[in-house]
Amino acid sequence: MTLPLSHHDIYDAALDDTLFDILPQRLAREMNVPSAIFFWLHPGNMQEISAGTQPEANADYIEILDQDPWMAEVKDERANSGAFRLTDHVSAEAFEKSVMYNEITLKHRLDRFWCLGMIQDTRDGRVVTAFHKGKQAGDFSDSELGFVNRHTRDLGRLHSIRRELIRNNIREIAAADRTLQGEMPIFDLDHEGRLLRMNGMAETLLLLHPLLILQRNRILAIGGPKKQAFNAAVGNATVAAHSHASWLDLPPMRAQDGRILPNLRLNLLPQTTNGRRALVIVTTEDAAELRSDFYSPQEKISLTQRERDILTGLVKGLRRDQLAHDLGITVPTVDLHSGNLRRKLGARTMLEAVAIAFKAGFL
Structure with a gap:
């Protein structure tokens, strides 16, 4: 007997591609529905990030994804608000007339008709979770909606952290000897x-x-x-x-x-x-x-010789006019180099710039 899906099962999938790929199947199995899929919607790009439980139609599905009545309901006001039934916004009759239903569902004999969805935002785009049931099974019940909502926060955190790891090119955390990998801290x-x-x-x-x-x-x-x-x-x-x-x-x-x-x-x-x-x-x-x-x-912070001269003079306690006289330049030129120093060293004052320069080894 398979144990119920726990929050640990969800978080473990953040670091394991295999666990992540089967997570939609586990969610679908616990709800006793044929299909569950994760979609990642990046600005300007829409792609299925997990095959779900019926991958045989994926190639055709992606081609006409923008004509899916469910995907048309992926709107800002529904993000991070929990699961909802597609029929709350699109009637079953309208779905039966759609290209998605006639060119994908019927053509491939998929057991997908009723849809329950959830929309979650991450720093790298939006993730959609879609659950499907066959036409004869009836629409999703309140208890099934409640099941998904119990996992809403965990799934949201999973997707946010997983997207972070992917963007930072972190695929594995530990090597074979259990030492931590070195891609990021x-x-x-x-x-x-x-x-x-x-x-x-x-x-x-x-x-x-x-x-x-x-x-x-x-x-x-x-x-x-x-x-x-x-x-x-x-x-x-x-x-x-x-x-x-x-x-x-x-x-x-x-x-x-x-x-x-x-x-x-x-x-x-x-x-x-x-x-x-x-x-x-x-x-x-x-x-x-x-x-x-x-x-x-x-030394990534590169100072010019004149900027180093300004720093040296400041350490000696010289005023702006004294610096200008000793270096043979004008006071406005001293101010120009001083401003460049503050900008390069990230200092608000010249006193702070001198302190940072000491710590960084410029003096």
Whole structure:
């Protein structure tokens, strides 16, 4: 006997292509319906991201997908609001007249007529989950709608995190020897937030990011106003009764050595193996930029000789007019170079620029 689908089953599918591909089938099987499919709707692109339970018609289906009455009901106001019946918006009679019904359902003898759908937004586009039943089975009941809604939040988190991982080119988390892969920063925490494992990029991030703190008891913490939110997210990802995934965004920030770090998303994913644990997988909107930042030397911030001269003079305590006299330039030119220095070093004042320059090794 197959055990009911749990939230752990859903989150495990974020990191495993095989589990993700069979997840719609498991949902359909528990509802005793023939078909369930995930669609990813990226701006300008619509594609089936999971074959569902009746893949034999997929080639034809994709060709006329934009004529599907159900897909026409994928509207902003229904996103993230739970499941709904297609017949709440499109009559069965109208569906029978559609190209989708006559060219796909009848032609391929698919057991699809009634439809239950759910629309969820991610940072990388929209995901649609569609459940189908045959014509003789009758429309979806309130209890079937309730079944889908019980999984709404878990499925939404699954799709959001999975899309993050795909965009950052993260396909596997651990190698054969259980060491964490190195594509993006990854931390492995226990239920108290204590660091169990991390990869090389995570170690680098700890050294660079001013808000990431590894305390003496090896508990990973976030400084600043998001401290409590991170602690709560770790607790929610590892609670025994009903752990769930979540994420926390960190804004662009200057690193300890002066380089600029982009916006980061900390994705917290529950783990079912070896006790109550959570993976913290760091992603960003531009993974290539983050990798470049990590592997580039500090000299990525390139200063001209004149800008270095300005810094040296400021360290000596020289005023703007004294700098201009010593360097043989005008005061407005000193101001121009000073403005360039502040911009390159991400400083609000010249005093802060000098402090950053010291830390980055320019002085």
